[in-house]
Amino acid sequence: MATIKGLLKRSPDTPEAPGVHPQALWSFRPRSDREAGDAIVSNLLLHWFPSKVYKPSLDWSYSFWLGTASAALFLLLVVSGLPLLMLYVPSVERAYQSVKDIEYVVTFGWWIRAVHRISAHLMVVAVALHLVRVFLTGAYKNGVGQGQCREWNWVIGVVMLLLTLFLSFTGYLLPWDQLAFWAVTVGTNIASSIPWIGPTVRELLIGGRTIEQATLIRFYVLHCIMLPGALGVLFAYHMWRVRKDGGLAKADHEAVLANQQPVPPVASKTYTLLGVARGTAPTVKVTSVEAPDLTVSAVPDLTRRAAIVVLATFALVSILASAIPSPLEEPANALVTPNPAKAPWYFLWLQEIVTDTTIRIGSFTINGAFLGGVILPGLLITLLTVWPWLDRSSALSTGRWFPKDRRTQNAMFLALVLLVLVFTVIGMFLRGPYWNFYWPWEAWPEIPARI
Amino acid sequence: MEKRTGSPYPKIDRPVLALVGVVLVISTAFFAWSDRQHDYRYYQYQFRQMVAEKFGADLAATTSSGIQQVWVPGLRRADRCTTCHVATNWKGFETAEEPWRTHPVEPLKAHPVETFGCSACHGGQGWAIDTAEAHGEVAHWEEPLLGEGLGESYSLVDNKKALMQMNCNICHRYERETAGADMINHAKKLVQDKGCRACHVVNGRGGTIGPDLTWIGDKAPEQYEYGRLSGQKTAFAWHVAHFKDPRALVQDTVMPNFHFSTKDAQALSMLVLSWKRAEFDVALYPGVARTDPQTAEERKAEEDMRTGPGGWFVQTGCFVCHSISVFGVKSPAQIGPDLSIAVEDVQARFGRTIDDFIREPTGTMSVVLSRQIILTPEQKQVAIEKLRQAFAEYQRLKAEGNAPSLSR
Incomplete structure (x- = not known):
């Protein structure tokens, strides 16, 4: 007992020497800057934070802490996935039954499943919003720091978004109900519309020509091991790069402004701010982002905010999970197509575009699956990936909301986002049987039952 | 020890963190409480x-x-x-x-x-x-x-609890009669009497004019055409309406209207919906039939009809609608006139000779002979000869005063 107390309590005689950390556990209420810094150095989880953080990067209204929320959701998904891993049976004969058991008789099983499901949906939303925020604030751009390569962290972010979508998609199939089976049918059929290699890609995805046991086990392993593993590794790298790039992009911008020194007119590329920062033409003196009046200690100011975001995310998910029951449709049946058969909601904008680009002239049909399902998303992903290198806006607009010289690209980006949203909403709420259009006030035809 | 630099945040952040903590505790209590809410x-x-x-x-x-x-x-x-x-x-x-x-x-x-x-x-x-x-x-x-409530919603005749008999018949489907399953037994008798197998395969035996009904209970409710069905849109309701009047639901069907009563139609609907695949553990059903064999008398009657003088009409499928009484061929449906006097009858109805009519049929027969029963010119010649033989036989019996009564 005395040992534990000794660990938790600071000993007054401990010498304050470099490299000696008087406390084994970090304190929420450090009494000195030294103690605050020690908390970072001596803790495995906290050491990815700098000991001092640029104050404005903690602002709620700058980043909305969407990355932290995404990470919290990922954590929640891993933790809620572990009990599910023990309860779920990845076989076509028993998967559906095991989910029924989780839902009805496992203690808290329905809640664990709902937490997993809600977290998955929210993570898609949070990661997508995080990407939108980073784009709109130009945070993929390098600012004034040395050795920055934020554009690569942006590329990693895009890959992580795709991984998030694919994680959610592979999880969709596991309950082996009608919703799962047909969402995956629609999804993989879109993949098969790629010319030449389409059928092979589909066969590779589903492990055969029909969605069967081979598909289930493939998606199961992808969902439980490969994709979360890949996402975890990329997440660690993503965080490390944020540190290497000098924290949030906001810091770069504020560092320049806080200097109060006029920036001379830029004559040519040689004299851009980047060049200045790298010391080619020392016209502007850049303040250190570690100046005492501009920074706060990561412990406890950053950790407290992170705790608020993480715990609030947990609370929100828990409440939603208790309030919204998780659907489980009829057992998968390859012979009966539910009408309408819809892809997962985050792919509905693609399904909508596929329908809208499918043109029938008499008996001749131009299939939109290739355009809407392959070309368009491929183009968008490519554009997203290479955008940091196409973006010509000034380094001064890094880490700011709606700067003037990014007005056009931000407007274009927002228009695209809006378009995706509109198509998603149409696909989710306004498409009924046979993918016919129904206004919200129009009733869908009655769905027949057996008896 | 130097003092810690003042932070601009703690004032609002601390109560927010505390509030989040409280919400978290409440949410935990909420789901733990929800988990206990069961009527049992x-x-x-x-x-x-x-x-x-x-x-x-x-x-x-x-x-x-x-x-x-x-x-x-x-x-x-x-x-x-x-x-x-x-x-x-x-x-x-x-x-x-x-x-x-x-x-x-x-x-x-x-x-x-x-x-x-x-x-x-x-x-x-x-x-x-x-x-x-x-x-x-x-x-x-x-x-x-499959309880009383559901039976009432279909206004089941007699026993409102009868729907459960469908599930009896999933295991007992090959029995001619099952104790306690009155509606199903009634329907099975109708299947025999009305000769459904003339057109439909059931359990591997029967004609091919209509669809195979062996696993019809597996047909998904979405796969029925409800356009002309009023009231409940369910497979059961569809079958009841269809048994009562097939043509009212499927306009171009060749299935005759047997004028079933409501009870008949409900019993038959229960029977056909029970014809579905199900997990089956043989150990659970000692002594329950697992095939559907014909009795010796049934086999003999069928054999006689097929090999007798009217055998050609049985093999070709004409007997589904038409009896040929003089040859001992009895149609299960009897929706067409008896072919024993076709030679005379065709002349009276259409004003054409039998040769002419068979070669160039009109009305229903033109549909049947172009879709269900397709005959080569040689087969048509055989048909004409057989029909003449039948008529000759009829006239002989009539002369003897033994002419059978014919359905027209």
Whole structure:
């Protein structure tokens, strides 16, 4: 007992020497800057934070802490996935039954499943919003720091978004109900519309020509091991790069402004701010982002905010999970197509575009699956990936909301986002049987039952 | 020790963090509480009181508590119905209200709950432990409880509980008669009497004019055409309406109207919907027929018709609609005139010779001879000759005063 107390309590005689950390556990209420810094150095989880953080990067209204929320959701998904891993049976004969058991008789099983499901949906939303925020604030751009390569962290972010979508998609199939089976049918059929290699890609995805046991086990392993593993590794790298790039992009911008020194007119590329920062033409003196009046200690100011975001995310998910029951449709049946058969909601904008680009002239049909399902998303992903290198806006607009010289690209980006949203909403709420259009006030035809 | 640099945040952040903590505690309490909200706790408590009142506290202590389950490996069913239906195997609660009522003893003799579970006979969702889900009154569960309530919604004739007999027949489908399944027995008799097999294959035997009905119960409700059906849009309602008047639902069907009564139509609908595949464990059904053989008399009657002088009409399929009484061929449907006097009859009806009519038929026969029964010119010649023989035979019998009575 005395040992534990000794660990938790600071000993007054401990010498304050470099490299000696008087406390084994970090304190929420450090009494000195030294103690605050020690908390970072001596803790495995906290050491990815700098000991001092640029104050404005903690602002709620700058980043909305969407990355932290995404990470919290990922954590929640891993933790809620572990009990599910023990309860779920990845076989076509028993998967559906095991989910029924989780839902009805496992203690808290329905809640664990709902937490997993809600977290998955929210993570898609949070990661997508995080990407939108980073784009709109130009945070993929390098600012004034040395050795920055934020554009690569942006590329990693895009890959992580795709991984998030694919994680959610592979999880969709596991309950082996009608919703799962047909969402995956629609999804993989879109993949098969790629010319030449389409059928092979589909066969590779589903492990055969029909969605069967081979598909289930493939998606199961992808969902439980490969994709979360890949996402975890990329997440660690993503965080490390944020540190290497000098924290949030906001810091770069504020560092320049806080200097109060006029920036001379830029004559040519040689004299851009980047060049200045790298010391080619020392016209502007850049303040250190570690100046005492501009920074706060990561412990406890950053950790407290992170705790608020993480715990609030947990609370929100828990409440939603208790309030919204998780659907489980009829057992998968390859012979009966539910009408309408819809892809997962985050792919509905693609399904909508596929329908809208499918043109029938008499008996001749131009299939939109290739355009809407392959070309368009491929183009968008490519554009997203290479955008940091196409973006010509000034380094001064890094880490700011709606700067003037990014007005056009931000407007274009927002228009695209809006378009995706509109198509998603149409696909989710306004498409009924046979993918016919129904206004919200129009009733869908009655769905027949057996008896 | 130097002082810590002042932070601009703690003032608001600390209460926010505290608030988040409180919300987290409340949300935890909320889901823990939700997890306990099940009616079975009340039912079990109530039953304990009932037993205590009737048989004393000692027996009351033996009543079940918590989630109960009957696992039937052969049928892959885990039935948790007895969680609420606590009195199933108790004596003395025969008149109690559900879910505290004793199960009737008779059906349980051959089908003990411990071996068969509940949902294999009653339908419903055995996995669930709450009423609405368990009784299948929720979306995405296609096997509702086949109880009185559902029977009433279809205005079943006589026995409102009869729908459950569909599930009897999933295992007992090859029996000619099953004790306790009156509606199904009635329907099976109709299938024999009306000769459904003239057009439909059932259990591997029958004609091919209509669709194979062996597994028709598996046909998904979405695959029926409801455009001309009024009222409930269910497969059962569709079949009832279709049996009463096939053409009212499917305009170009060749299925004749047998003018079934409501009871007939309901019984037949139950029968055909019970023709579905199901998990089947042979160990559970000792002594139950697993094939559907014909009796010796049935085989002989069929053989006689097929090899007798009218055999050609049987093999070709004409007999589905037409009897040829002089050759001893009896049509199951009898919707066309008897072909014994076709030679005379065609002349009277169409003003054409039989040769001419067979070669260039009009009306219904033009449809039948172009879709269902397609004959080569040589076969048509055979048909004409056979029809002349039949007419000659008819005239001979008539001269003797033995002419059979003919359906027209």
